[in-house]
Amino acid sequence: MSLRSEIFEQPEVLARLMDVQMKDVERTARSLKKRKIDFIFLAARGTSDNAGLYAKYLWGAYNQLPIALAAPSLFSVYKKPPCLTNALVVGISQSGKSPDILSVIDEANRQGTPTLAITNDPRSHLAKTSEFMINTSAGPEKAVAATKTYTTQLLAVAMLSIALKGDKKRLSELQGLPEMVENALKLDPAVEQAAERHRNMEKCVILGRGYNYCTAYEWSLKLKELVYIFAQPYSSADFQHGPVAVISQGFFVLAVVPAGEIFKNMMGLLSDLVENRQVKLLAISNRQEALSLAQTSFPLPNDMSEWLSPLVSIVPAQLFCYHLTRSKGFDTEKPRGLSKITLTR
């Protein structure tokens, strides 16, 4: 039962990551500030790519850094990498073994561009060939579906963001994270019941925007990996540019809609979907207005900042996927057709 225990380990591993690595991340931030960095070039796959999405918003909005998500095939298949002058190249990989991510780091090294690895294996090739490294320190992850390595990747992204800015206020907010995750885990019995009610769900769309765009993607990936549900993630804005057409009465819509800048915007869309298109809405939120609109709702801590919310909002989503997997009679530890490390080129 690695999946369940790894979900429940999260308060502990998140606290440990801050404890053990913050000084090191601050040193890395000081070194990076001496470099000329116009933009971040970020390479990742799967769950790690979803952590990259969080970086795109957090480093973008808070550190004013534009983020280019790499097309690894330009390096590994086409062998025509872009010119990385004035970039910081970041590779995110739980195992540190994915060949296409390594090919991006290798090219950055050839071009003399600074590189940063975010990985759970400090002895991996990725860690060893990168100039800087954040060890997500989550301990071995045995379940095929990544959970604690995802949230620790998000935390690593947040720690670097704060260190680059030297922001004491955000740093102290971050200290409250393990407790928020602990509270989210208390939703477990309610989530189990909700999962039972979703036993017949075969497809769904998952909406998130801004900071929680990554949550929509990660929730969707977990539903596909574990429960074989055809789940499509969208930003609420992209969704309105075409995909909204697929929605018909009774369609399952899952939404991540915490208080914050995107709230009003998301609520406009969700109200329309519920009132005019009669969808079945499941909402993860810390605002009563959103929780009341939904047929099924998972409440989040009230006082959580939007920038920090992706580290908490994914937790009920993970529990939901776990219980739905069991409720459908599938194996939480051995999803069909997947292995822990995928060696794509």
Place this chain on the structure above:
Amino acid sequence: MSLRSEIFEQPEVLARLMDVQMKDVERTARSLKKRKIDFIFLAARGTSDNAGLYAKYLWGAYNQLPIALAAPSLFSVYKKPPCLTNALVVGISQSGKSPDILSVIDEANRQGTPTLAITNDPRSHLAKTSEFMINTSAGPEKAVAATKTYTTQLLAVAMLSIALKGDKKRLSELQGLPEMVENALKLDPAVEQAAERHRNMEKCVILGRGYNYCTAYEWSLKLKELVYIFAQPYSSADFQHGPVAVISQGFFVLAVVPAGEIFKNMMGLLSDLVENRQVKLLAISNRQEALSLAQTSFPLPNDMSEWLSPLVSIVPAQLFCYHLTRSKGFDTEKPRGLSKITLTR
């Protein structure tokens, strides 16, 4: 019947775009080469965003330019835009009216960063506020589902790529494009029959990689907009990092697999899906090996370069969506719940 006539107009509008705008694009390229550009920051939504994906690969592989696809909400919702020093900011929009794309251009102007609009309306706000502009010159597009404005956006991206490099060989290859598209349109009766055989398809995955990653996305968007099919696009590499788990016997897989660098890699995955997971494969390709593997196949011109293939491979996909829409008894001109211009912020 705007949709059908606009699909069939494509050889003509593509030829006209090259005729009318190439000199102007070459002037733009000369001006851009005098600027210091470390990376491209590109903003677009919906179909235009898929043209942006083509730019990510073509400008990346051929012009060595890293491409950051903008998160427009950082500008329009969070109002915390990244610092755009040494970027070229590109906005792609058929109408030139999308508020969130305009907010990216406005911010670039505030920061003094050069801007380029790719739009079908040279009198739009987008065109007027951008320093440089490529007019896709496709004529009015009346169908809600974009077809000729998509292929002309791709062509605009290709023309700028060639102009920046001064590549006479590619320029002459480009001259052959209208004829290739003309030939692809001759597949119409075969595509109509194939669409009839896919009448019961309710969901599918669409695989593409590299240059044709955009084709997978655009095909998927058209299937959602017009036929309300739950279609999910993937790069063959991302697909193997989790989503492959959703595949079971009889699942519909559509694939864009032209000859080129990605061919071997894609064929490995497709063979596995057909042989070990018994999927129903529809392939668009110019290689016999791929066409033979598929239950349904749309052959492309033999001598087409991979970098140019997205401008041709989307054509049978458009025809397929058109015929499937009719075959299912839906309205090709008025998809439910969509309007031509989506004013997201």
